[in-house]
Amino acid sequence: MITIKQVAEYAGVSVATVSRALNDSGYVGKESRKKVEEAVEALGYFPNEVARSLFQKTSRMLGLLLPDISNPYFPLLAKGVEDCAQKNGYMVILGNVEEDADKEEMYVKFFSQYNISGILSAASGKKAYGAQVPQVLLDRALEGENYSVSTDDTLGGELAGQAVVDAGAREIIVMAGPRKVSGARDRLSGILSVLNKEQVSYKVLETETFNVEKAEATAQKLFDTFDTFDTVIANNDVFALAVMKEAIKRGFSIPEDIQIIGYDNMLFSRLMYPGLTTVAQPAYEVGYKGAKMLIDLIEKKTVADKRVKLEPELIRRDSLR
């Protein structure tokens, strides 16, 4: 490994001069700068971030807390984060916390051991109080003095509700989604506000979790507990898919007998048959903008808006009439 000392020696100057030349801080003579540049080039030097981090107590690393990477929504978000980080010279450290508060706490501690410079959390929706670095919440906004980037889920709910009403729904089953997730709550209230306004009859099916393993069981439960309905508003595309499968299995056709709308717009929603009408969440953008906001916070640039809400979009395909 080439150190700054070797560069200094090669260039015939002191380490301080090399450091100043590389960081454009303080005064550096023209001659010296040139010699340093040549030395760096000749030796193939690049600074060790660990040493730098030790002194500066910050590290150009972002911690990303995710509730569940195997849920296809999050990889997209992670990709947005990663792209933005990479473009700004930051690294991303991954933490899959699985809705487990202990694991989350452990990660926050890990992060501080590594002098991480900021945290992006899509996990609990709680602020990590252990950490004293900038934080931005992704997708799960929260009351109070927090920075966050999320989808406007109330609007998303309204979009879904309106789409279904426009398609002539008369008896709707609304899957609620986990109450503790703010996005799910907003979505539900968006849906219900439209349904109430339009005076369409509906029933709510409580679903505890977004956990993909539960999707099939939940779909079966839906058909077992309700029997007269013509429309399902699912809480995400995975659950929508499970409901579709169960419906076809039980001899209903889509959208003629039962129409379904999802939420998320995942890859497979476009590829399945019939194509799933759904509300697209800008997952990639949430990740990208969240990372940008965090980096601005870290670098003490002013951030205009503490809580940005991105607009979801209705994607019309073939599962609504």
Place this chain on the structure above:
Amino acid sequence: MITIKQVAEYAGVSVATVSRALNDSGYVGKESRKKVEEAVEALGYFPNEVARSLFQKTSRMLGLLLPDISNPYFPLLAKGVEDCAQKNGYMVILGNVEEDADKEEMYVKFFSQYNISGILSAASGKKAYGAQVPQVLLDRALEGENYSVSTDDTLGGELAGQAVVDAGAREIIVMAGPRKVSGARDRLSGILSVLNKEQVSYKVLETETFNVEKAEATAQKLFDTFDTFDTVIANNDVFALAVMKEAIKRGFSIPEDIQIIGYDNMLFSRLMYPGLTTVAQPAYEVGYKGAKMLIDLIEKKTVADKRVKLEPELIRRDSLR
């Protein structure tokens, strides 16, 4: 932040003693050990990994290079990596390189700036020659002196080929997958060896990429170029799904008119209708075992097998007769 110096002061011993006590290295008296433990407890001290890393030139961080997180195979793999890392006290740094050699090189450089202790690469299948840390290749094995964990794709191909033959296939379209990916090559040769042995008629459709954006176009191309076939062996589940959709759209029914087998066993393969028969890759396990192997390598434990191959499994559902 609490430093080792403060702990030493509180405990009334020197920093060397504190360090020795915490790392169980060298001699430490009973008395001192107890005082140190008390001080650590009282102050809530935990060591700064950056300082440690600077001296030790290693960092309990693993770099994970992925070709494309938005391909649903990789999050599962990443989850395996993350679980294993976490269990062994390592952190995972994410690098999404998108089959871009420059980006890959850049990440390897980043990694070395952070004194990363090992690299897991599911990306190019090339060894990162810039790095002088242990490396294990995931999913894309390679000839020569490399450590790797991958699926036995030849066997996977045979499984798919045999399943299709057993289901009475007579005219098969085999989607080849990108030739430069070793797994795709192995899979293809596994398929073809069975097909040749059983003397079933087939044609090969070249597909350049696993890129999910191309799935629909590829499916259309398949139906446009061939007209007499009763079976499709897709190169992964996403492509299989796209072919199914195109088939249904064109009025074929599955599996009666056209039967399809996929590869990967993704979440949605179970949830769609009809359920997709496919060959399951143990993605989570590849990640987990790869991480374990890397950690063993880093910690200089002996690793029994340099190149482990995990067995794929045929998942029978409803898309074959």
Place this chain on the structure above:
DNA sequence: CTCCATTCTGTAACCGATTACACACTCAGT
């Protein structure tokens, strides 16, 4: 009682960067 091995502890060097501070030099203004 002496000697030596073993156990315990502290001082200080070190890892590779950044930066405060002191000092030297140049040059314009008087």
Place this chain on the structure above:
DNA sequence: ACTGAGTGTGTAATCGGTTACAGAATGGAG
């Protein structure tokens, strides 16, 4: 020629750990 502001540079301290080394204490063998 003198002064002081503006430049340029090197020495050394610093970040928070680990560890080589030296010296002190203990205890058992001869």
